[in-house]
Amino acid sequence: xxxxxxxxxxxxxxxxxxxxxxxxxxxxxxxAEGNAHKLQEWLDDIAMGVGGNKPDPAKAADLYLRxxxxxxxxxxxxxxxxxxxxxxxxxxxxxxELDSKIKDALLALNGKV
Numbered sequence: 001x002x003x004x005x006x007x008x009x010x011x012x013x014x015x016x017x018x019x020x021x022x023x024x025x026x027x028x029x030x031x032a033e034g035n036a037h038k039l040q041e042w043l044d045d046i047a048m049g050v051g052g053n054k055p056d057p058a059k060a061a062d063l064y065l066r067x068x069x070x071x072x073x074x075x076x077x078x079x080x081x082x083x084x085x086x087x088x089x090x091x092x093x094x095x096x097e098l099d100s101k102i103k104d105a106l107l108a109l110n111g112k113v
Contacts, residue, residue, distance in 0.1 A: 032070075039067065078109055 012018065017025065043064055049055030082088040090098060 080105060080108075 043060045045051070046053075046063065047055060047057040047060035080088060090101070093101070
């Protein structure tokens, strides 16, 4: 039998990380968990300029926002269009029709109303 046909379906599932990626993610998670209690102190030191460094509250805020991106994922943008990719049209719709459109949009975004 052809070797390529024998290997169909072999390997890791699509979208799953390889062993090296999984190990690195685990190491980062362990480091983050072990140092989370120090984060506030580090940010305060940067903001106030401890150790002879220039105070930089903007940098501290930037680092905080960058750190929380890993805890609170960014929301993806969703674009809604009307017929054939055109603008959405609401003029002349009744309140019930508008309510129905809003419910449809929420369902499309969240999977729930």
